[in-house]
Amino acid sequence: MRLVINGKEKVFPTASAPATLSALLAQMELDEATVVAEIDGKIIPRPAFSSTPLKDGMHLELVRFVAGG
């Protein structure tokens, strides 16, 4: 499965491809509570992470709060 995450293409072998957004975040060691996700330009509400299926070719933006003025 091919995903574009934060502008970078990532290829997942079918055996270990994350089925849902939650699964992807777990694989990336990202704490769900701290991340906001957009898939193909649409914000995914956090409660829906585990029920959001990932499909080949999706563009994801994973964003979080950082230091700033």
Add this chain to the structure above:
Amino acid sequence: MPEIQNDLLKIADKTFHSRLMVGTGKFASPAVMAEALDASGAQIVTVALRRVDMDNPRDHILSAIDRNRYWLLPNTSGARNADEAIRLARLARAASGIHWVKLEVTPDPYYLMPDGTETLKAAELLVKEGFVVLPYIHADPILARRLQDVGCATVMPLASPIGSNQGLKMQTAIEIILEQATVPVVVDAGLGAPSHAAAAMELGADAVLVNTAIATAENPPAMARAFRLAVEAGRLGWQAGLAPQSKHASASSPLTGFLASTLKNSD
């Protein structure tokens, strides 16, 4: 002094006793940042939104900011136009549930001057979507009025360029905004020393926002405390009613001399 004790900052439906807002950027470490925030007495702290650093997945700023103590104010820094700012504001709300946003639209990275046209466009839409909008602007009194008219909760005119520490270069224009505003005015950007913050408060500003001057001081927690005291002093000075300035001198004791007559008698 009852009126001074009850001097609370009111923004939208929230009240605060601190009139010093602090940004979280540029600190040497999260620990130093946390210590500085504590010393500042600030209740409102700003954060930005960026892509997750996939090489550092565990690194997260909110682990160093106690959300029970600080009111988080996400900014839209990085936005170059209204669409990008709106997108960031919506992402921030999805990230935190907070519907407050510091609206920042800065297309030019060299001076980081805010784009007033795009800011007004984004503000109007975000207010309609239920955001409490705190727009960062150049000290443009007409723009400030327009933002007020579309429902912004404050206006935040810059003192001088972000991170420049130049101080109150925009003083005259800020004074006009202060005279005409009916929402709180927060002087934001370029305040480089505690005296600058005190000066802004003495003009009648409702609050100031400081980041670089604290974060990049030699001793950030000490500087944070200095800014805290300066903001309190400036505010109290303004409330106490500054004495008028004049071009000429005005002696503090009567000039009716007795010295000339004393010398005569001792001849």
